[in-house]
Amino acid sequence: MNDSPRRRELTRLAAQLxxxxxxxxxxxxxxxQEMGIKSGSLFHHFRDKQEILCAVIEEGTQNALAIAREALEACAPTPEARLHAMARAHLETLLTDRNAHVVALYEWRxxxxxxxxxxxxxxxAYEALWQEVVGDALEAGLIHGDKFLVSRFVLGALNWTVRWYDPEGSRTPEELARELIAMITPPSH
Amino acid sequence: MNDSPRRRELTRLAAQLxxxxxxxxxxxxxxxQEMGIKSGSLFHHFRDKQEILCAVIEEGTQNALAIAREALEACAPTPEARLHAMARAHLETLLTDRNAHVVALYEWRxxxxxxxxxxxxxxxAYEALWQEVVGDALEAGLIHGDKFLVSRFVLGALNWTVRWYDPEGSRTPEELARELIAMITPPSH
DNA sequence: TGTTTACACTAGCGCTTGCTTGGTTATGCT
DNA sequence: AGCATAACCAAGCAAGCGCTAGTGTAAACA
Incomplete structure (x- = not known):
């Protein structure tokens, strides 16, 4: 009932639907039907429909957290690079794990x-990571404002991209992240 | 069937539910039940359930558009004041018409x-208004970046507030708007 | 006064929902 | 060979769904 490989695959399909x-x-x-089984068999893998939703969101969020941590470890230890790494990681997980994140955003209730x-x-935990990075950027004088407020504004701007961003378009997540950071940092940097 | 005062009241109750x-x-x-009538009577006011959803969102969006236009007419004609007026109007309509806007954001699909x-x-039409105001601010050198990108980032940041903003808290929409604008404008202004 | 209009009611049709039950098949271990 | 376990299926229950049909009633208008 916990997390067989089959269950993980079913979760991915569920996210899409x-x-x-x-x-x-x-x-x-x-x-x-999407999974190629009968409806009754579904309840062998999940206790009820709710649990499927929960599994979808949990996997998406855990991935986001993992990717953000990796990005922070891989990048230069300057506040600016860390800020950029977070934004870029967020956009990339929003793209590669799009279904799970859209579900997390719009089916949370x-x-x-x-x-x-x-x-x-x-x-x-994920938001705390953001607040830490934003806090460092504030202390370094890279940006200005309130730590929590800036974190939330930035997260809002990033999450909103699922409504308009076209991965086939001309801009890469990398560029998008840079433009967002450029927007909130004075031109001198 | 169009828009009696009774219908308008029902729409408000529906938004809440x-x-x-x-x-x-x-x-x-x-x-x-919420409206104090029987379920059958509902279809005297609305053709079907879909039409109720449509009515809720339409009213919310029309209000937002009207309030934004009023705010622009009432404020000083400087790019900075206009930008601030838009942000403030958005936050205020998000607050006073909260139900309709949450529905518009989360039930659009x-x-x-x-x-x-x-x-x-x-x-x-509403987004075009934003792009106009942001475009003016860009030309005036108040902010920097791409017109469409900045508009979308800002709108995302503003819409995300419905997830965390507490109207009973210490910050007014006025202050919130100022902090958002401060975040994207260099400190010299 | 008779007719229309707006609004509400009762009753229920036809269908779909999430989930359960009881049993079958395939796989792999001892 | 004997057995355990995981994965599946067929069938269907009880509840709830959106919506319709037909009727009643009180106010507004002719």
């Missing part, structure tokens, strides 16, 4: 209380 | 094709 149709409009029968509490911790 | 439960989980029976096309025009 949840994005296309929305969680509530995605029936267990649709999920089963469909989680029941306990799932939400469980996932909140993960999300908080 | 859509926020609490989500569109799909809100049944016509719940809507009717539940609209059918024709409703979406109809509402897209309204939304585009």
């Amino acid at each position: 949840f994005v296309q149709e929305g969680f509530d409009r995605t029936t267990v029968r649709m999920l089963a 469909r989680l029941d209380a306990e799932s939400r509490a469980h996932l909140s911790h993960l999300r908080d | 859509f926020v609490q439960e989500g569109f799909d989980r809100t049944t016509v029976r719940m809507l009717a 539940r609209l059918d094709a024709e409703s979406r096309a109809h509402l897209s025009h309204l939304r585009d």
Whole structure:
């Protein structure tokens, strides 16, 4: 019931359907068909429909956290490079793991209380990482404002990209990240 | 069927329920009960459930557009004042008309094709207004970057506030707007 | 006074929903 | 060979869904 390889694959498929149709409009029968099994068999892998949603969001968030940490370890230890690495990592995970993140953003309210509490911790850890990096950039005089406020503004700007960003377009996540950081840092830098 | 005062009131109540439960989980029976009528009577005011969702979003967007235009007419004609007026108007309409806007943000995908096309025009008009104001600020050298990119980053940051902003907290929309503008303008201004 | 209009009601149709039950098949271990 | 376990299926239950049909009623208008 926990996390077999099969379950992981089913979770990926579910994420895709949840994005296309929305969680509530995605029936267990649709999920089963997409997975090539009958609807009843679904409940061998997941306790109920809620648990599928929870699994989708959990994997997306955990990936985002892991990628952000890797990006921080791989980049130069300057506040500017760290800020840029975070933004770029966020955009890239938003792209490669798009389905899971869109679900996390738009179906969060469909989680029941306990799932939400469980996932909140993960999300908080991710936001704390941002606040740390933004805080360092503030102390270095790279940007100005309130640590929490800036973090939230930046995260909002980044998450909003799922509504308009076209990966086939001319801009890479790398460029997008640079333009965002350029927007909030004085031109002298 | 068009827009009686009764219908307008029902739309407001529907917005509240859509926020609490989500569109799909809100049944016509719940809507009717909240409105103090029976479920059948609902279809005297709205052709179907979809039309209620459409009405909610339409009113919210039209209000936002109207308030933004008023704010622009009322403020000083400098690029900085206009930018600030737009941000402040956005935050205020997000607050006073919160339900409608949350629905517009999170239930957009539940609209059918024709409703979406109809509402897209309204939304585009609103975004065009932003791009105009941001464009002026760019030409004046107040901020730097790409017109469309900056508009989208800013709108993303503003819309994300519905996830964390607490109106009972210490910050007013006025202050929030100022801090956002301060973040993207060099300290010299 | 008779007719229309707006708004509400009762009753329920036809369909879909998430999930359960009880049993079958394939795989691999001892 | 005997057995355990994981993965699946067929069938269907109970509840809930959006929406319709037909009716009642009180105010507004002719």
